[in-house]
Amino acid sequence: MSKVNEYNPSMLRGLWALTVRELKKWLKDPVMVLMLVLQPLIWMGLLGKSININAIFSSKSLVNLEIPDIQVPGSLLNPPVNGVLIIPGAFITQQLQQMFSTIGTKVMQDTFGVIDYFSYMAIGMVSMIVMTTTMFTGMSIVWDRRLGFLDKVLSTPVPRGAIIFAKVLNATLRAIFQATVILALAYLLGLQLSSNFTLLNLLGVYAAIFLLGIGLSSVFIAFSLRSTRMERPMQIISLITMPLMFASNTFFPISLMPYWIQVVAKVNPLTYLTDAVRQLTIMPLDLSTLMFDFICLGIFASILATIGIMLSWRYLTK
């Protein structure tokens, strides 16, 4: 019998080749990149700026407060004096406004962990883009299958794992890129970084995104592999995006939510990504909280990736 071809494709080579293919495709379609950034940008720019929670808790919300002059009978004072003490309403208003501002800042700080709502929700948008990017990228395997590319790749000796990992890696790299764009835009729009933010923190942000990206994209690749039509994963994505976003700390702290939503939010991986990124960027870093977030993200990533990769593997080798 003839001898086997002398070359053996390595996992790494195949992985690299397939990932580069996707990245090249992606970069050649800048409109798509723009569209994906645009959505969270609109959310961030419009919702983050228009729902101006800061203003509610500042003196601005007491601007129209009109307090009449108050007359205090002198006998009530200590020591009592004759006549009547008149406190001008304007003075009270001013005092109240100042106090309210202080209280408001305290409320913001206690509720959101930061005094600026825009910063709070901008980081939520980072999570949102990580979620949508990884999900949509996973779907590209539907196209590969429909166009026959997947069958062609399967007929080559490239390790089956490389085919799946290339998709996962590609999705995660894209998510990291998009998240960076969102962070940069948020900064330009007024995101207030915490005083101890360094470039090292950025690496931490990437690590967190990487974990969730791997988990979510694995599941979506497995799911997409099993659906012949593009519509099905699309519907699922649009169906679950909203609930996942609202039943998490993306827009609002979960501690103030009704109990049943809290339960959902606590098993929602988005919560931990958002919190980890907030810890690393806008909040005074609390190491134990950050550790906890990372542990949760790690657990989610390993469970989701195991399920996803096992399902894909079974499909590709059937």
Place this chain on the structure above:
Amino acid sequence: MSEEVIKAEGLTKIFNKSLVAVDHVNFSVKSGEIFGFLGPNGAGKTTTINMLTTVLKPTEGFAYVLGYDIVKQANNVRKVIGVVPQEYTADEDLTGYENVMLCADLYGIPRDIAKKRALELMELVELTQFKDKRVETYSGGMRRRLELACGLINRPKVLFLDEPTLGLDVQTRAATWSYIRKLKEEYGMTLFMTTHYLEEADILCDRIAIIDHGKIVAIGAPDELKDSLGGDIITISIKENADISELIRSVEHVKDVKNENGSYRIKVESGEVTAPLIIEALRKKGYTVIKLSLTEPTLNEVYLEYTGRAIRDIEESKEAVRMQRIAIRRARAE
């Protein structure tokens, strides 16, 4: 040389436990030949190719490519085969050259060797001047050639071609055939191809298997298959109004005569030998021949004989074929 390059034994694929796409097929392909699988869409050709190229696992049966088991030694099979799929699988957003190089990466061919081979192959399929153009600008014929180049990057010993000229116009089809022949000679490969074009099977293949409803109904060289029908057909008409069936039947070498409204359809072994004998016999009895034609059986008649359908009828039932394809795709997705 009659080494068996591909051997299938009772190869079967059942989708969803009920849809039998390939039904216990047996065949072998000899070294250096072009072997064609001829059959209507949905007959099980692509499913067979997908099993032989290790994309699908058979439900039952075995197949060997160059002696390697397609299930147990799938990875060895993958290294020695090349595949040119039915679809245009090249990436539209990448250039032709980038596509060929991607294939090289999938086979793990060292970069420097891959570069040399890629340029050589682009030259062979005459795409050198378009190699840095995006594939989306390529015509159908160019894409098909690019697929050929990709399928050859690992210098395969066996090349699988799934409907290599599907959807191409007549000229491009002829050009593609000449490429396939050229490639075969250049690399001394064994070719396994599927087609539903009779002409293509006739011109290109050394041997063909006719497949229908997942079963092989006939197998052999195109000429053998035609001969198996019993030679040529002579059609004859005479001026006189008389039944000459018995007279013709008495002529030597005549196998069968049918009177079709005064026109006689005569099955003979060899038209050239028997036609003069028939004319002579008729002349002796005083009949005047006014019309005579001689036709060699085409693959279409072979096809008709074995599948009970002309290929034309099948083309007309495209809707049914489409439905079956959808059913198979769905089944595969489960």
